[in-house]
Amino acid sequence: MSMGVGSAFSTEKISEDKMSISVGPQHPGAGHFRFTVTIDGDTIVDCVPDPGYVHRGAEKQTEYRSFLQSIPMLERSSLTDVTNIIMPFSMAAEELMGIQIPPRAQYLRMIMSENQRILSHLYWLGIQGIFLGHSTVFMWPLGDRELFIDLGQMIGGARITYSYAIPGGVRNDMPDDFKDRALKVFDYFEARLKDYEKIFFNNPLVLKRTQDVGVLPRAEAIKLGVVGQTLRASGVKSDTRIDEPYNFYKDLNFEVPTYESCDTWARCMVHLVEMRQSMDIMRQCLEKLPQGPVRVKLSPQQRAQAGEAYARVEASRGALSFHIISEGSTKPYRVKISVPSFRNLIALPRLLIGSHVADMPAIYWSLDYWPVEADR
């Protein structure tokens, strides 16, 4: 097997019986992210992640823009999760500006946030299917996603990036026919979720590929600081919506799923249950939606007071937080984004080492790593 020694990408000498593969950015199994694995037979013995291929310096660029101007730039870091990635930014900015947003705006933020969660989870499901070789599970979610994109389009005005949760509230109000259409979509999708269970979540081949694969025990999950579905699948009932309720989550009834098996299958199931819970939350929000303004009118160059703010929300992939330091001008002094993908990255070498080569895509994608978000 000396064919694999010293390829164009690896820079270290591997011993004669190990092969080093770069699962690089030009690979259908990785996205814009590269990790190098060293293989001994069928077992992975080492894994070195190499993020940074799509690092665009978002944090530096916020120093050149006012708070409102940064929103479209920041939301493109996480395309499947646009509302949730700008919401903590807006929340921290509002704290620094000393304003309180109206309740209707908070409910609308919740509706869009949960819609975004379903969109992100459906995309995740599609890619998880294709990584396991299951092309039908790739096609169905991406088709059903269109319904929720249409819902987002009714409120936000665009298909993917709507720059909706700006400092001061939300940009647009909800149209009148949104509620009927949303309820119809939810009924249809709940029936479809049963089909998904039959073809993917209860499929014996998928169960064989995901159960007892990539096990992350509870204590280690907490120590490594993972968040989101990875943490909840390891038996920790932690969700920012119940840990530190923002908007009006404390008035709503929803459950946070946890599983004790800590394996890839548990992470898949957490995604499924969260999709159902998101629809439930949206139904409750549509019932409870109060009347009123949706925005506090701020100037585009609004001045923030000096100080620090740290705001966090439960994004689709986990807890996302913004730390903003302001010196009292219209531009922030320092913005630091802490994204769930970056925090989960440390679990990737831990889970891959010791597993089969064929488990690599299943484990990697079950951590829900979004390279663009992690690199900011």
Next chain:
Amino acid sequence: MSTTPAQPILPDEEKSILDFFAKLGERTKVVFAKPNRIKINVTRENLVEVTKFVRDELKFDHCTNVTGTDFPKDKQLEITYHFGSIGGTGLRRIILAVACRVPSTDPLLPSIIDLYPSVNYHERETAEMIGCVFQGHPNLSRLLLPEDWTDIPPMLKAYRLPGRLEEG
């Protein structure tokens, strides 16, 4: 940023945290204490010790964020660790910020990776972004920046993005 007196609206958990830091005496200095957010300042000599207390006594078991900021007016770099708690009772909503200031000409400080393994990639990113060195970190190599980056660390205020218009 100066110390603020304990507000009357602070819940019990924050008050007990502030009492604990008061007991530590001169090693820490409370910067602000709001509901759900407390920030303290430590020196780099006390950083590891105080962090050990934070983990063992106060039960903040994971690190959520590491921020590195450049303050050229004070000629200092500030590294802030944010800690969260899963295991502690009633502490889920609190984020504790521990800030450490080092001079820009001597940006060395100890790494807390032995206490919190989750800061591994965070410290690497902070080190390459503002140019500080975490002593004791096993592998402080480039993470997000390309390997052939030859400019100064980009989050320093002295680094200006090429091609951007500078306003007054």
Next chain:
Amino acid sequence: MAAVTNFEQFVKRVLEIVFWVLILVPMVIIPIFFVVYVLPVEFSCHFSMLSCSQQINWSAALYLFSPAELNPFSPTSFISQMGLGANSMIFKSSFFPGISFAAILSSFVIWYERKLLAKMQYRVGPQYAGRVEGWLQSFADLFKLMFKEIVIPVNADAPFFMGVPFALMALSGALLAVIPISANIYITSSPYSLLIALAVLSIFPLVTVLAGWASANKFSFIGGIRALYQMISYEIPFILSVVGIVILSGGTFSLSQIVGAQGRVWFVIPMILGAIVFYITAMAELERIPFDLPEADSEIVAGWLTEYTSMTFGVINLATYIKLYGLSALFTILFLGGWNGPAPIPGALWFMIKTIIVITLFLIPRGAFGRIRIDQLIGFGWLWLIGLSFANIFIAVVLKATGIL
């Protein structure tokens, strides 16, 4: 052409001309002379020129090109007597039921698979190539592939790399050569045709590993090794599942006689276990989902096929689908009674109908399942499938010994 400036070049030029003359004259001019001048005379004298005293009749030359004489299916036409008729080896192996028929059928199977998968996945599949539902899509793809550049990697072993598509096509063709379509239509018939088919099928893993190695690419190498593990561990249950059939048909290895022995009952009913094992192992031999590890494109790009571009890729793909047709035809012969069926429909058409139904059965799991892992696959093959095929053999022996069948 370079100008001749000295004696050496002059000699070279002369030798070149002599060479071309020596090539062209026997290959082109003499056959033309023969066809135009000699053959009409022979034909009009009914090939007994020695006894013919007619003069050479030039208008007989035009006789050759009338349509009746070019009909391969009539035994007395000129084409048949030249040895190119429907019963000749060249016609059978290249047109029907040989390579051209199989290639066109496989192209339609590719279209059929895409449409079937699309319907399972809430899509529409090919729509535009050819007015009706994109039925010309695979021909359009083949046409497009012809225009792409054939890339041979620098470190690749070029003779083996380029030889693999040829080898695969040859093997698929060899598989088809022994499979009869009806009692009278076959390319070759041999008393050991089943053994020949199995032997040809067992060469496929060697060619696959060669492709993986010759590509000089780590992913191809892993894919080739995986293909080797998979195909070899599924060869044994494959062969064992057929042993029961051989026992029940009286010990013959000839595919025609096996079909003949299914006159009363199709072998799928007593040999249901064997049919299931054959079905599963055939899917593993064909590298279809759920057994498509060697081409797992989310882990190892495209496995052993990674470095193959344009027509090399097209030929390999076509060879794979011809193998699918060959294995489905084998399944039909062994288990579904081959060309047996009620009278008004000819046997060959029954055979085609049954084969297409079996092909559909092979295509459907692609929409319903994911991929199985290599260690699970090998465990499954060595433990369960061999056990089931032994049970199958036991049933066959019992049925034969007690005289039921």
